[in-house]
Amino acid sequence: MATMFKSRGSRKAALCLALTLPVSAVQARGAMSEQEFLDYLRSLSEPVSSGSASFSDLQGSVQSLGMLSAPPPSVSTFGINSGFGLPGGSAFAAGALTDTRDRAGSDADGSGALGFGFGDARDSIGADISIGIISVDPRDFGEDGNVNARIFRHLPGITAGGVSGVAVGVSNGLRWGDAKDINRNYFISGSTIVNLRPDSGYTPLMLTAGYGTAIKNIERDPAAFAGVGVGLTSRFSASVSWGGDEWMAGVGIRPFLSHSAQITLGVGDATNRLDGRRWIITGSWFLEDLF
16 A cells, blocks of 8 residues: 555545545555555455356355245455456446544545456456546546456355355556555455355355455555455345454445345454554445446
């Protein structure tokens, strides 16, 4: 992550735009930077839902048990890159708000991202790309931003009816404006999903582990990351992740079961080991078969 960013006094007034427009970062150790926000949002593009390629691999066994009267649970690992990605032809829009962007807790902040999926990870290779516009002030909207990309491949699950995936990619690969001060993060990540109730229902558990070149110390230094998520019901999921030097946790809520939308209530630096605990609310919307 970068540590030098210009100040904008009108950020608080612009928070109402935060679900569609990203903002810039902070300097303090343990604070939420723009790339960290985009990584949080990027992680929301990966849940296994009724519209995802990953879910298609599991749907047959769930249907055979007659358990699709309500949408099946979805699952993700909050705040880290997983081994899965967006299905080909799909897109997402996501945004986040946090109560503080520095250790003093003086300012709220927000960010947002758009993503698009390509290819078929089940039969060959999938890919996705996400775009962040960091500057939120209407006077310089679009002045700062970046592009993130990855490729991924689905693999057999470690249990019957499960699915795994591996991804390699780069965060902040292309950048302009203040985003040039953020380190590129080259990462590899692997995930697997198992059904905790194969004989009586569908409760997906997702395990993720990976390594990146800019993970800890406000995304300056290389480190490993890992997480575990569980789909509790059709509406609720939960996860806990380790992001190199901090714990993150989130609870996902699907407010409309007939639509691919999710709200996540999360906390960064959950144990406050970096004096950087912050509360985060994110919203995301998925569109399928767009192209």
